[in-house]
Amino acid sequence: MADIRSKIEQLYSLEQLSAQNSCVHRLHPLAKICITILYIICVLSFGRYAFCEILPYAFYPLLLIFLAKVPIGMIFKRVIIALPFCLFAGVSNAFLDTAPVMQFGEFSFTFGMLSFFTIILRTLLCVSAVLILVAVTPFNELTDELRRMHLPNIFITLLEMTYRYIGVLAEEAATMFIGYRLRSRTGNGLEMKHMGSFIGQLLLRSFDRAERVYQAMKCRGYALRNFSHAKKNLDKHDWCFILLTGGIFLLLRWTATPYVVGRFF
Numbered sequence: 001m002a003d004i005r006s007k008i009e010q011l012y013s014l015e016q017l018s019a020q021n022s023c024v025h026r027l028h029p030l031a032k033i034c035i036t037i038l039y040i041i042c043v044l045s046f047g048r049y050a051f052c053e054i055l056p057y058a059f060y061p062l063l064l065i066f067l068a069k070v071p072i073g074m075i076f077k078r079v080i081i082a083l084p085f086c087l088f089a090g091v092s093n094a095f096l097d098t099a100p101v102m103q104f105g106e107f108s109f110t111f112g113m114l115s116f117f118t119i120i121l122r123t124l125l126c127v128s129a130v131l132i133l134v135a136v137t138p139f140n141e142l143t144d145e146l147r148r149m150h151l152p153n154i155f156i157t158l159l160e161m162t163y164r165y166i167g168v169l170a171e172e173a174a175t176m177f178i179g180y181r182l183r184s185r186t187g188n189g190l191e192m193k194h195m196g197s198f199i200g201q202l203l204l205r206s207f208d209r210a211e212r213v214y215q216a217m218k219c220r221g222y223a224l225r226n227f228s229h230a231k232k233n234l235d236k237h238d239w240c241f242i243l244l245t246g247g248i249f250l251l252l253r254w255t256a257t258p259y260v261v262g263r264f265f
Contacts, residue, residue: 042253070132
């Protein structure tokens with residue numbers, strides 16, 4: 001039970017960093033969202049062999065981590081979770097695309113290996129940018145700005161409910177698991193033959209708990225929440241951040257400097 005609770009605390013620990021006070025935290029949420037979207041678009045727009053061209057974009061997450069005083073270990077541990085997905089996607093390239101790029105004695109560095117490392121780098125940078133956005137911006141401010149950007153409200157509400165309810169669901173599962181172990185003859189983990197009934201009971205308990213949570217939210221005025229309240233305008237610091245950072249992203253994307261550096265190495 002303690003282990004489950006520690007996992008839940010780790011889940012929301014990244015958002016707790018958004019309460020800090022730094023030059024990055026004080027920026028307007030819309031400015032940070034727009035720059036993060038532009039950053040991801042620029043990184044994803046490169047070709048599959050553009051490792052050296054993408055590498056200069058690493059300055060953005062590293063700079064924000066330093067300015068916002070976000071623990072780099074916390075970001076790294078969460079980025080690692082996404083690596084297995086890109087490993088499965090890119091490992092086939094290393095075996096199928098065997099044309100050599102460079103030769104080191106008898107070892108050939110192939111285009112497949114280059115595309116494999118490019119996929120890993122692209123994943124690290126994009127996931128880090130999103131995690132840093134969550135770490136420097138309160139979640140409710142993020143969702144409010146997404147609504148002001150006229151994204152479908154049903155998707156934003158679903159995102160809010162999923163993010164907030166996942167901790168409740170984990171606690172329900174932990175309570176059921178403790179009860180299962182107390183009634184089990186062996187006292188070990190969940191047996192495979194009981195997996196179906198366990199998940200079914202968890203689903204029913206989740207429906208009941210979700211209904212009670214929703215009724216409590218309605219009693220507190222959730223259905224009457226007004227999302228059209230006065231907007232906070234971007235100030236000169238926000239515009240400087242957008243123009244300077246966005247300009248650097250576009251400069252790195254459209255100039256020949258990264259291409260020349262990549263071809264040189």
